[in-house]
Amino acid sequence: MGEHLPPRPEVVAEQWERELEGLDTTTFLLVSTVQRLRRHLEQAFTDLARDHGLRPADLRVLLALRRSGPRCQLSPTALFRELMITSGAVSKQIDALCDLGLVTRVNDPDVLRGLLVRLEPGGRDIAESAMRRISTSYCGLEDLDGEQAATALAALRSLLTTVENSSAVTGAPQRQN
Numbered sequence: 001m002g003e004h005l006p007p008r009p010e011v012v013a014e015q016w017e018r019e020l021e022g023l024d025t026t027t028f029l030l031v032s033t034v035q036r037l038r039r040h041l042e043q044a045f046t047d048l049a050r051d052h053g054l055r056p057a058d059l060r061v062l063l064a065l066r067r068s069g070p071r072c073q074l075s076p077t078a079l080f081r082e083l084m085i086t087s088g089a090v091s092k093q094i095d096a097l098c099d100l101g102l103v104t105r106v107n108d109p110d111v112l113r114g115l116l117v118r119l120e121p122g123g124r125d126i127a128e129s130a131m132r133r134i135s136t137s138y139c140g141l142e143d144l145d146g147e148q149a150a151t152a153l154a155a156l157r158s159l160l161t162t163v164e165n166s167s168a169v170t171g172a173p174q175r176q177n
Contacts, residue, residue: 048133103117
């Protein structure tokens, strides 16, 4: 990738263990490793979007629309909820994608004065191409065999469940041990 990367998490953990004797750096290693992985994956997604002349946020809109069903359309509200961004941000992205001819705004036949954002053929082609690339050749993950991929996915799901159930994420009071 050519970008400067910080020291490997294991190296930093060893430094902390030297400085704070008896410190268990397991949680630090999990956090640092996931953050480093996220950086690589996000850079790959950014490169993928740029390959299509888009920003990552714009590609996320196209992907959300493409997977929304056979009509490939969603209300702006459904889009911003799906993408977990503000309504203002999604509105700007829709404007930019309309200017490129990748989406259009159409009247919602089921909602008085409602609008839908519909994926146009060019946007559909980009979304499908991007999804095929993510699913077949992405960051070297395609080199994992089936068992390795299943093991990694199970571990990541476990991490996600743990983090999402954590008081730090849910706002619940800290648990006392």
